[in-house]
Amino acid sequence: MKVKRGLTLFLALVFALSVFLVGCGSKTTETKTDTGSTKTNTGGGNSSTAATGQPLNIVATIGGNWQDNFNPFSTSAMGGTNGLIYQPMYYLDTVSTNEYPFLATKYEWINDNKTLEVTLRDGVKWSDGQPFTADDVMFTFNLLKKYPAADTSGIMKEVTSFEKKSDNVIDFNFSQPNVPFGVYILQQPIVPQHIWKDLGDPSKAKVTNPVGTGPYMLDSFTPQDYKLKKNPKYYDADSYAVPELNYPAYDSNESAQLALVKGDIDWTGMFIPNVDKVYVDQDKDHNHYWFPPSNPVMLYPNLKNPILKDINVRKAISMAIDRNKISQQAEDGYAQVANPTGMLPQFKDFIDPKYKDAKFTVDDAGAIKLLQDAGYKKGSDGIFVSPTGKKLSFTLQVVSGWSDWVTSCMVITQDLKKIGIQVKVQQPQYGAYMTTIQGDKYDLAIGWTNGGPTPYKTFQDLLNSHGAWNIEKYSDPATDAALAEYQSTTDPAKQKEAMSKIEDVMVNQLPAIPLFYGPVWFEYSSKKYTGFPDQSNTYSHPSPYSWPAPAVVLSKLKPVSN
């Protein structure tokens, strides 16, 4: 009997311990109220702004529990920190190419385009009631200067000095003109001096009670859900109809997708296979999506490789790839096939008229002929051999688990095999992939390009010999000069002229081989609010994850009256 009792006791203990630990856990997830005196209002019935509408449930990112950190300098800050709580001076949208003023009302390039002069908005208050001043802006940029780890855009590499010219005008001085770089200064979230002066290194600070100038402020936080509510002190509070934003945490695409279809989520940005059937058909009147192109996806050749350095080989590869097949099979038809210039459709004004109707076409016979004319000969196994006796056999790097790109690689492998080029797909982890492609220890790789409010960013990073994303190791003084020309002027005609030189390089040199445009993921329900961007009204980047764009979208939403 004693033994039985002992065992029962043990099991009871384990059980009690688990219950106790759960209890402990719940204590740490207690709801927090913010600095203001208003109480948490989850019912949405009687808060001061409730008359305007219902709360909006938003899933911006998928992946585990939330961590209580609203530090705009941190790369892992909770969504909404940048744009909804803290604001930049300006936001330059990458999808619509519109410019939205926030803490500034005007910016101008003076002093031969070597000085960016920003005029700040009057009458702005921090959410704790203190006035926002030019000193806050000066303080923020001084933080970046003092703590390089917080300067993730590398602003202080370009800006030599900055000064307060008057109570609401600040000048940022450059050593040489760099007009497109202005976006990083304009989009830097500004923090309040009166609070941040005591926080030390901003890259290490943990901010749980954020005080910002934005339209929303933190209402409550738990690891599985946080809520933002309207900031009554916001200078343009009337433009924001949504009284409360709710961000539940989801661990997997599956559960988030089911919740979306069920109507638990109003606004999200995730990949959904067969979205028309899975989402739209469930509620045709309210469920919508729009996947605008955001950045060109490329097949990168390593130009340090003597065979891939031969333009004939790159051209043959490009001619053999069936981009429509990639778009249909790998991207569910969501991704648009790229223009040979690699220029995004939203920048069509930059496209040189001679490339306006240019298109990639599959031409296997032409590709084979091109290789033969260049002195390549097919071996007994059907694979081409270079004049120096090297087989045209390459590795192709893709991040493991990025299934649409992995499928794209399979299509490329088949297409190239048809013309006698052998490709072996390798799928390393993200970190190993980055090390491999950045250390030019690869032959071919599929990868993204960086997007920006103008085409400059993509091509500066991709083609400049010191470009930040020049993983193919392209180097050409004329291209560098064209990019320098672009960055030294604010004149659109001169910028277009410089850009057409870049387009010539892209089309004739194929330093990287454009495949398709990576889509923005964006699904929404118009049950509670209307006014989301769509293909007929492309006013902003629509996804809820591309900060600070949601601040623009939220300002346009109107409640559905019922």
Add this chain to the structure above:
Amino acid sequence: MRYVLNRLGFFVLSLWAAITINFILPRLMPGDPADIMFAKFKGQLDPAAMAAMKKAFGLTDKPVIVQYFEYLRGLFIGNWGLSFSNYPTPVMDIIKHSVPWTIGLVGVATVLAVIIGTSAGIYISWKRQGILDNTLPLLTMGIQSLPYFWVALLFLFVFGFKLNWFPMAHGYDTSVTAGFNWPFFSSMLYHAFLPGITILLGSLSGWLVGMRNNMINTLGEDYVVFAEAKGVSTSRLMFTYAARNAILPQLTSFAIAIGNVVSGSILTEQVFSYPGIGGQLTNGVLQEDFPLIQSSFLLIAVSVLVANFIVDMLYSRLDPRVRTGGAANES
């Protein structure tokens, strides 16, 4: 006493080994976590910023032995480093917020599976060839043979999405205030039901079939037959004579199961977006968050070791032979 010291010594030694391997392994991996972070910034970061970041991540050029002792010291004072993916949140915070949920969910489900499975095993072994004995083992084995995350997805779809009986995500409803109050507690149980039942069903068969077979073996032993012939009461025969001996192998399995609580539910938690450590660990692996991975693995290793130690101790109470190394005549 010698046995206890012996076990304790083994426990400490294996704990040290686990901690040390945990220190060495990430350092053998290719690629520097700071480089991975650096790559994320796509070249916009100054080399000076990278040096600052390495410092912040604790990636110093100090001799390995110094790093090792700093790591040991950090473990004991609760400084487990800062998470890379949720920088600058300490790993300890992430673990503190998620582990209780996992222990609550998987722990309770495991204990329930043991209790239900073991009692049912005893029962059906007694009513051998009865209707339950013919159906239960087959039925539970059928469920167990399905991949458990698939069962989880199926339950989520049927009971959460289609029938709308249970919530589809999270540990409790976001409209209730967390704390010691009934609305929170009931919401927590309601949310735990689907993931809990998935784990329970997935592990029931092992306990049930194991106990049944042990019991049948034990019931055939001479001493049980003799006791039965002597007229010992049924319940005494069942529990004191048969079950006491039959339960020993179950206990070993229980130690392993408890040790696997932290790691065992990764996919279930992910499917139900449950706020436990499983989802955190998956994200940590995907984002190469070494401090988080390291700490989670250490946690798993330690829980396995502790559970084994406890069961070793318990075993020696239940079966005196382990204490005396097989000399059966001590007690």
